[in-house]
Amino acid sequence: MSDIFTEVDEGIRQEKLGSLWKKWRPFVYGGVAALIIGVAVNEFVLAPQAEARREARALALENGIRALEDARYAEAEEAFTKIMNEDAKLAPLAAHFLAQTKYEGGGDSAGAAELLASVGGVEGGPYERLALLKSAYFKADELNLADLETTLGSLVTDDSTVGALARELVAAKAYEAGDFARARTEYNRLRLDAYAPQGLVRRAEIALAAIPVQTGTEEATEAAPAETAPAEPQETGQ
Structure with a gap:
């Protein structure tokens, strides 16, 4: 008897599932079709378009750099500005060249600094940190x-x-301000800075040779020769 009830229950469940499937089958098929179409569009339409845009921006950057090298500043500015306005990954790099274009083409140091400051920052990548330094x-x-x-x-x-x-x-600015002690301290640190390239280390050594040592400082004390008492005349034999 229990087997009969089990078979009846199973039949009812199957009937309900069949009814639900008939009801929702168009939506399931539609969802699967939309997923397949979405993948196909991304793979065969959107991805190639995105790649084409990246290649176009790279070419525009190359053309802008060439125009900058040839002193065609208006053409270079147009190319770099277009890349920046697209907010692409190349935008920070384009900003560097655009700032250079403004400075070389029109002597606009203030505009170049403002542009670099807008993209610069310590928390960003190397282009952003370099933009802050240039600014x-x-x-x-x-x-x-x-x-x-x-x-x-x-x-x-x-x-x-x-x-x-x-x-x-900072060291150069300290020297310009007449703070020779601060300048020498900074340049001395740069001589031993693990991140300083060789050219920078050499410049630091040249600066240290040119900056006077202020009297009364610890460095001056260490650099001064030790004083010795005058030697007493030796007695000569009678």
């Missing part, structure tokens, strides 16, 4: 030492070549 270079003549350090922020402690270059800028 500080453009503004260095207008800033005092404290403001320059504020502009650079934590970039001066960044463990990278860009960070070492930022520290060199």
Whole structure:
């Protein structure tokens, strides 16, 4: 008897499932078809289009660089600006060249600095950190030492070549401000900086040879020769 009931229950369940399947089958088929169509569109339409756009931007960047090298500044600016407006991965790199175009083509150091500051930042990638450094270079003549350090922020402690270059800028600014002790301290650190390229180390050595050592400083004390008492005349035999 229990077997009969089991078979009846199973039949009812199958009938219900069959009814549900008939009801929802068009939606299931439609969903599967939409998924297949979406994958096909992405694979055969969108992906090639995206690749074509990337290739077009790369070509535009190359053409812009060539125009910049040939002093065709208006053409270069147009190419770099277009890449930046598309907000692509090449945008930070295009910003560097656009800033160079503004500076070389029209002497617009303020515009170049503002442009680089808009894309620069310590938290970004190497292009963003380099943009921040370049922006500080453009503004260095207008800033005092404290403001320059504020502009650079934590970039001066960044463990990278860009960070070492930022520290060199601070050292140069200290020298310009007449703070020879600070300048010598910074250049001495750069001589031993693991992230400083050889050219930077050499510049630091040249600067140290040119910057006077201030009297009364620890460095001056260490550099000064030790004083010795005058030798007493020897007695000569009678």
